Amino acid sequence: MEHVAAAAIIDALGIVQGWSEGARLLTGHPAEEVVGRPAAALLDGEVPAETVAARTGVVALRHRDGHRVALTLTTCPVLGPDGMPTGHVVIAGQPGGTEPTLAGQVFQQASMSMSVFDTSQRYLRLNDAACQLMGVREETLVGRAYLENLQDTEHSQGFLSHLRQVVETGRPVRYESFTGAPTLHRDHAWSIEMWPLRDSAGELTAVALAAFDSTDQYWARRRLALLNDAATAVGTTLDVVRTAEEVVELLVPRYADFASVDLLDWVLGADELPMIAGEDVLLRRVAHGSTTEGNPGAAVHLGDVNVYQPSSPPARALREGRAVLGQAGEPEFVQWLEERNALEPTGRAYRLGVHSMIAVPLRARGTTLGVAVCVRREHPDDYVADDAVFAEELASRAAVCIDNARRFAMERTTALALQHSLLPQGLPGQAAVDVTHRYLPCGSLAGIGGDWFDVIPLSGSRVALVVGDVVGHGIQSSATMGRLRTAVRTLADVDLPPDELLTHLDDLVTHLAAGDGGAEVAELGATCLYAVYDPVSRRLSLAAAGHPAPALVLPGGTAELVDMTAGPPLGVGGLPFEATELELPEGAVVALYTDGLVEDRDRDLDRAMHEMLRALTAPADSLEALGDNVLKAVLPEQPGDDVALLLARTRALGADRVATWDVPHDPAHVATTRQEAIEQLAVWGLDEAAFITELVVSELVTNAIRYGVPPIQLRLIRDRALICEVSDGSSTSPHLRRAHAFDEGGRGLLLVAQLTQRWGSRQTGSGKTIWAEQPLPET
Numbered sequence: 175m176e177h178v179a180a181a182a183i184i185d186a187l188g189i190v191q192g193w194s195e196g197a198r199l200l201t202g203h204p205a206e207e208v209v210g211r212p213a214a215a216l217l218d219g220e221v222p223a224e225t226v227a228a229r230t231g232v233v234a235l236r237h238r239d240g241h242r243v244a245l246t247l248t249t250c251p252v253l254g255p256d257g258m259p260t261g262h263v264v265i266a267g268q269p270g271g272t273e274p275t276l277a278g279q280v281f282q283q284a285s286m287s288m289s290v291f292d293t294s295q296r297y298l299r300l301n302d303a304a305c306q307l308m309g310v311r312e313e314t315l316v317g318r319a320y321l322e323n324l325q326d327t328e329h330s331q332g333f334l335s336h337l338r339q340v341v342e343t344g345r346p347v348r349y350e351s352f353t354g355a356p357t358l359h360r361d362h363a364w365s366i367e368m369w370p371l372r373d374s375a376g377e378l379t380a381v382a383l384a385a386f387d388s389t390d391q392y393w394a395r396r397r398l399a400l401l402n403d404a405a406t407a408v409g410t411t412l413d414v415v416r417t418a419e420e421v422v423e424l425l426v427p428r429y430a431d432f433a434s435v436d437l438l439d440w441v442l443g444a445d446e447l448p449m450i451a452g453e454d455v456l457l458r459r460v461a462h463g464s465t466t467e468g469n470p471g472a473a474v475h476l477g478d479v480n481v482y483q484p485s486s487p488p489a490r491a492l493r494e495g496r497a498v499l500g501q502a503g504e505p506e507f508v509q510w511l512e513e514r515n516a517l518e519p520t521g522r523a524y525r526l527g528v529h530s531m532i533a534v535p536l537r538a539r540g541t542t543l544g545v546a547v548c549v550r551r552e553h554p555d556d557y558v559a560d561d562a563v564f565a566e567e568l569a570s571r572a573a574v575c576i577d578n579a580r581r582f583a584m585e586r587t588t589a590l591a592l593q594h595s596l597l598p599q600g601l602p603g604q605a606a607v608d609v610t611h612r613y614l615p616c617g618s619l620a621g622i623g624g625d626w627f628d629v630i631p632l633s634g635s636r637v638a639l640v641v642g643d644v645v646g647h648g649i650q651s652s653a654t655m656g657r658l659r660t661a662v663r664t665l666a667d668v669d670l671p672p673d674e675l676l677t678h679l680d681d682l683v684t685h686l687a688a689g690d691g692g693a694e695v696a697e698l699g700a701t702c703l704y705a706v707y708d709p710v711s712r713r714l715s716l717a718a719a720g721h722p723a724p725a726l727v728l729p730g731g732t733a734e735l736v737d738m739t740a741g742p743p744l745g746v747g748g749l750p751f752e753a754t755e756l757e758l759p760e761g762a763v764v765a766l767y768t769d770g771l772v773e774d775r776d777r778d779l780d781r782a783m784h785e786m787l788r789a790l791t792a793p794a795d796s797l798e799a800l801g802d803n804v805l806k807a808v809l810p811e812q813p814g815d816d817v818a819l820l821l822a823r824t825r826a827l828g829a830d831r832v833a834t835w836d837v838p839h840d841p842a843h844v845a846t847t848r849q850e851a852i853e854q855l856a857v858w859g860l861d862e863a864a865f866i867t868e869l870v871v872s873e874l875v876t877n878a879i880r881y882g883v884p885p886i887q888l889r890l891i892r893d894r895a896l897i898c899e900v901s902d903g904s905s906t907s908p909h910l911r912r913a914h915a916f917d918e919g920g921r922g923l924l925l926v927a928q929l930t931q932r933w934g935s936r937q938t939g940s941g942k943t944i945w946a947e948q949p950l951p952e953t
Contacts, residue, residue, distance in 0.1 A: 180245075183252070184213045185261040200245060200266055202238030213264075218242050219317055222292045227373045231298055232316040244313030287385040290371070293341045295320045295334060298380055329353040333366075340368045340381045352392065361554075363392030393555075397564040400429060404568055409575030412582040414442060418461035421546060421572045426463040430548035432471055434462035435536070436480050436488070437544035441580050455482045455489045457544055465552060471524035473514040486510045488545045491533040495542070497562040497569075502529040530556040534565040538577035546572070604629070605893045606637040606709040607764075607822040610797045612805055614817040616770065624651035624700070625768045625816035626659050630666045633934055633945045635709050635893045638666050639822055641721065641766040642702040645743075657686065658700060658744075669936030672704045672717035673753040676741070680719060683745040699745040703766055707758075709827045710891065714764065717753045719744045722772070725790055726756070727763040733787040760826040763800070765790055770815030771808055782808055797821055827893065837886040837900075841879055847888055848872050851898075858892050862951045866929050867898060870946050873922040874900040877908065883941065895931065895947040903941040 180200045183192030190213050193205040201216065208216070218234040225231030230248045237243045245266040251259040281288060282301050290299040297315040305312050308323070315323060320337070324330050329351060336347045346369040352361055365388045371380040408420045418435040425433040436457035459474040474480040482489040485506055487498040500507035510531070515522045530550045536543045546569055550557065557565075609629055624644025632638055640662055644651045661682050665675045683700055703724065705716035716724070716736070720743030727733045738754040758764075765786075772782040789807035794800035801821050809817065833854045837847050851871045855864050871888065878886045882902030891897040908923055926933055926946050933946040 180266040182208075182213070182264045182266075183261060184264060186259065188213050191261065197266065201235055201243060207238075222294075222296065222298065222317075223379070225292075225298070227377070227379050232312070234313075234317045242313075244316040284384070286387070289383055291320065291337055291381045291383070293378065293380065295337050295381075304385075327353075336366075336368055337381055337383075340370055341378065344370050344378055346370070350388070350392075362387055362389045364388065394560070396428070397560070400424060401564070401568060401571070404571050408572050409578065412579045414576055414579045414583060415460050417572070417575050417579050419463075420575075421568075422461045422463040424568075425546075425548055427465045431551040431553055432462070432464040432469075432549040434472070434474075434547045435460055435544060436474075436547075437536070437576070438542070439479075441543050441576070455484070455492055456480070457482070460544075466524060471521045471551075473518040473521060482545075483509070483513060486513065486533075487531060488533040488547055491535045492542060492545050495535055495537060497532055497534040497565045499557050499559075499562055500531045500533070501556055507531065525551075527551045532557045532561060532565050534562075534569040536569050536573040536576060538570070538573035541577070543573055543576055543580070604631040604635070604637050605825060605827075606635055606707050607639070607824055608797055609639075609820065609822045610801050611821070612801045612817070612819040614770075614805070614809070614813060616813050616815050616817075624655035625770065625818040626655045627766070627818045627820045628659060628662065629820070629822075630663060632666065632669060632706065633936055633947075634897060634899060634943070635827060635891055637707055637709075637822075639705045639707065639764065639766055639820060640666075640702070641768055641818055641820055642700055643721070643768045643770075643816075643818075644700045654686065654700070658683070658702070662702070662704065667934075669934070671753060672706060672715055673751040675704055676702060676717050676719045676744070676751040680742075680744045680747060680751075684747045687745055699743045701743050701769075705764070705766070707764075707822070707824060709825050709893075710832055712758050712760065712824065712826050714756045714758050714824075715753055716756075717741065717751045719751060720746075722767065722769055724767070725765040725787060726758075727765065727790045729759055729761040731791050733790045735783070735787075758824050760824055762824045763790065763797075764822045764824070765804070766820040766822070768816065768818040770813060770817040771804075771819060773815070774810065774813070777810065797823055827891065831892045833890045835888045837875055837878070837888055839879055839884045839886060841876065844872060844875050844879065847875050851888065851890060854890055855896075860892070860896060860950065863896055863948060866948055867896065869929060870898050870926055870948075871900075873926055874898065874944055874946070877922060877944070878902040881906070881908075892950075894950070896950055897945060897947050899943050899945040901938065901941060901943040905937060905942055907935050907937075907942060908944060 180196030181192075181194045182190055182197050185191050190208050190211055193203075193208045197208075198204055203216070216235050218236040221233050222231065225233060225247075229250075231246070232244050233247045235243045235245055248265045249262045250265070252261045252263060254260040281299070284301055285303060287304040287307050288301045289297065289304050292298050296317060296319050300308070300312045300315060308315065310323070320334055321330060332351070336349065340347055346367065348365075348367045351364045351366060353364070365386045366383060368381055368383040370378045371382050373379050404421075404424055407424050409417055410420065411417065414437070418437065421435055422433045437460050439456070439458055442458065442460070457480050459476055459478055459480050462469055462472050462474075462476070464471060482492075484490075484493075487500045487506060487510060490506075491498040500510065502508075511525060511528060514525060528549055528551045531547060533545055533547045535545055546565075548557070548565065607629075611627055613625070613627070624642075624646065626640075626642050626644075628638075628640040630638040630640065640659075642655070642658060642662075644655045644658065658679065661679055662675070665678050670678065679702060687699075699720075701719055701721040703716065703718045703721040705714055705724070707714045716738065718738060718740045720740055723736045723738050723740065725733055726736050736754065736756065739752045741751040742749045767786075772786060773779060774782070786804060786808045789804045790800070792800075792803055792807075794803055801819060804819060804821075805817070833851075835847055835850055837843060848868055848871050852864050852868055855861060855867060860867075867890075875886070875888060878900050881904065883904040885901075885903060887901045889897075889899040889901070891899070923933075930946040930948045933944070935942055935944045
């Protein structure tokens with residue numbers, strides 16, 4: 175069909191003077207009905223001022239049959255002989271038709287949505303992309319206000335506000351929006367730019383805009399933001415289950431409508447068992463979350479075992495070591511969903527509409543730990559290849575955090591087991607003190623420390639009380655603690671005074687540090703408090719190596735810290751230790767503890783000390799209750815360090831249980847001394863022990879007179895055992911030897927060792943003491 179131009183001639187008074195055939199075809203009005211009449215009668219509404227000023231634009235006319243027609247009009251003035259305009263030639267065309275200019279074609283054919291609005295936010299022009307997005311033809315919108323064709327939503331109001339802002343300020347506006355459109359089935363991300371249009375005089379006549387669909391970039395940024403958040407939100411604790419929960423909290427609802435984390439059983443335990451490929455995969459559900467409160471769509475409860483068939487996406491992900499996508503309609507996806515419904519039928523209604531899922535293995539350091547599953551139901555987008563790349567990256571980070579937590583749990587379990595095996599399982603029986611103890615391993619990320627305590631029976635009914643603390647945490651500290659505890663027990667058997675014992679222990683720590691690859695001494699440093707209580711003299715002798723002073727609670731109810739010199743920590747070397755001696759009344763309580771009880775970066779030390787002393791004086795039914803009261807009063811809810819507390823209530827052996835004789839340095843008095851000892855046993859009702867005691871007293875006193883130096887003293891102690899002690903002024907220690915057949919002597923100590931339960935010697939300030947214990951007859 176031959177193209178016929180649609181044109182009209184309008185004079186200066188606005189009267190139509192000419193009308194083409196093309197104009198008749200567009201409007202339905204023949205020339206005889208239009209020529210000679212005002213042109214304004216053909217309009218359907220007013221012509222925007224911007225169009226008048228620009229002399230071009232879309233104008234709405236009324237067709238002869240009554241419907242509205244939007245035409246693109248271009249006016250050209252007709253000049254008279256004097257150069258003044260005498261009228262206009264108006265050329266019309268259908269909107270959306272072929273643009274006559276290159277700029278018009280660029281606008282019309284642009285791939286992004288572009289529109290032009292007048293200053294009252296009415297449509298003036300739309301390109302093809304905008305019309306396709308709105309789902310209507312351009313002539314339907316031209317001349318209409320923006321909100322006439324859209325719902326009055328928050329986004330619509332924001333869009334309108336930005337249009338007005340450009341009109342009011344005359345400056346461009348650029349912003350991002352996430353919303354839908356009439357022809358779209360889901361929301362999209364848009365990068366929108368609006369800018370003012372001005373006429374030749376610089377007056378703002380319209381507002382143009384371009385909207386770029388940036389949905390792909392939007393989701394890429396969202397995925398990147400999730401990865402960034404994972405760096406701080408996942409792995410905040412070294413707890414396997416909590417780490418899995420943090421992964422789910424990160425994914426729901428930003429990335430999935432439902433997410434779960436299932437781990438292989440060995441990850442939650444101490445044994446590493448291989449996964450058998452090709453068989454049903456058994457995993458334990460440790461965390462899941464949903465946009466629906468209560469997770470009604472979960473087919474497996476927390477803590478239960480989850481079984482995945484070999485063909486299911488989660489099993490494939492574990493087997494293949496990569497993310498596996500599943501979409502509605504795929505056989506594997508359908509089968510997986512049917513398995514979920516069969517496993518938990520009550521949640522079937524909440525699984526309706528599930529259209530996409532992704533399963534990704536949790537692998538760290540070449541080891542598979544479990545699988546994470548993400549499901550979309552309300553979210554309109556299916557998972558795509560980019561989501562698989564993101565899921566693998568996120569799963570890799572999460573798996574490292576889970577593996578770190580698993581390794582920490584294993585190391586903590588090992589350290590606890592080691593420490594438990596090294597600490598006293600049951601305190602040895604002795605009569606000098608009543609004791610109770612408390613040990614609390616710390617729950618911090620630093621791991622188990624090297625705190626220890628011990629109660630060591632000594633000769634003469636005495637007892638040694640020990641507490642110590644190795645610097646650092648973990649298995650190394652626990653192992654070092656075990657070595658030091660063994661060393662203290664060995665040195666205690668030698669019956670060294672507290673200050674001398676710490677001196678030998680200090681040398682040991684220095685040697686340990688020097689033997690560990692040249693490590694700094696401070697890295698293996700330790701503190702220790704060693705105290706010896708004698709129930710006969712009621713004296714407490716103690717020395718400390720960098721350790722807090724013990725607290726002393728007298729029977730009257732007053733409590734105070736023992737005034738003593740702490741000395742340097744073990745491992746410093748070269749500095750002496752000082753011993754302190756106290757005489758205690760019977761029933762006094764000595765509290766030995768490690769610094770974890772009172773020291774913490776969030777607590778004031780003086781206040782913690784005050785709380786401890788006050789708790790020690792509070793009424794308690796027993797020593798056990800007193801220990802509980804101290805921990806409750808002093809410790810925070812989550813101690814940051816190991817805590818060891820040892821409470822000892824003193825006893826006293828009265829004169830009725832101790833007998834002492836000074837022995838002249840003359841062999842003739844051996845028989846007299848022996849007889850006095852037998853008489854004392856009769857007083858105590860221990861006649862059954864007289865025979866062995868007579869032999870022991872005779873041998874030990876004879877040796878003291880023969881090889882020792884005055885003064886010589888015999889002491890019998892009736893405690894849980896019968897103890898015989900002979901002291902003299904010589905520092906020479908006795909030793910066992912095997913006598914030959916024709917030797918006249920040398921069999922005395924061997925006889926004592928065979929007749930008694932145990933024997934030994936200890937150095938004193940004025941010489942030595944040889945002692946022997948024999949069990950008392952059962953009564």
